[in-house]
Amino acid sequence: MKSSDEIWKDVPGYEGKYQVSSCGRVKGIDYYVREKSGKERLHTGRMLKTFIVNGGYHCLKLQVQNKRKSFLVHRLVAMAFIPNPNGYDTVNHKDENKNNNSVENLEWLPLYQNNRYGNHDAKMRLKLSKPVKQYTQDGVLIREYESVASVKNYGFNPAGVSKVAKGDLKTHKGYIWKY
Missing domain, CATH: 3.90.75.20 (Homing Intron 3 (I-Ppo) Encoded Endonuclease; Chain A)
Structure with missing residues (x-):
């Protein structure tokens, strides 16, 4: 207005x-x-x-x-x-x-x-709490993480992982990531 x-x-x-x-x-x-x-x-x-x-x-x-x-x-x-x-x-x-x-x-x-x-912060937490799977570039499952946020504990960037899982990037640190 x-x-x-x-x-x-x-x-x-x-x-x-x-x-x-x-x-x-x-x-x-x-x-x-x-x-x-x-x-x-x-x-x-x-x-x-x-x-x-x-x-x-x-x-x-x-x-x-x-x-x-x-x-x-x-x-x-x-x-x-x-x-x-x-x-x-x-x-x-x-x-x-x-x-x-x-x-x-x-x-x-x-x-x-x-x-x-919903509020914005809660939606972001929910988005980051989705389980995510890590694959080799050949499609072999390596590990499943409880959330995008939890990959940080293993040296990965949650934003990079999320972008790959959404299809915005092909890989993050040499791996394919999927929800």
């Missing part, structure tokens, strides 16, 4: 204080503060900075009446923009990129379904 298409809505529960955008940005809204002298002073709203919490999610703190509360940015976007008629409690990143908090990339899911949703 281009920033020119960015839509701003009030953060639920913080109406008139903070807004969240369809691109995943959060800002404070301009407001007036009455000083002890009785004079009103404009407090200019600003774009809020996020920080990364465990798991790689963007987080920020919102404050009202000296009470601060932490929020995950993707949840604020979903709460403001995505209807949740089933009352699901989990917000999923469709592309599995936790830096992409745009409304198009988010969806409400039940917890069990979100937990089944």
Whole structure:
């Protein structure tokens, strides 16, 4: 989504204080503060900075009446923009990129379904955990390894073995490799 298409809505529960955008940005809204002298002073709203919490999610703190509360940015976007008629409690990143908090990339899911949703790291571990077989160039089976990652313990490069097994290379260190 281009920033020119960015839509701003009030953060639920913080109406008139903070807004969240369809691109995943959060800002404070301009407001007036009455000083002890009785004079009103404009407090200019600003774009809020996020920080990364465990798991790689963007987080920020919102404050009202000296009470601060932490929020995950993707949840604020979903709460403001995505209807949740089933009352699901989990917000999923469709592309599995936790830096992409745009409304198009988010969806409400039940917890069990979100937990089944694959993540990039898990898919890579699964890919590397496939058994792989080592053959001579004449096609004679030498050994079967429990995973591509385990060939490293025997002096082979897992990336090279994987490329041969996928057909991108003919051999690695003089051997043919197959899944």
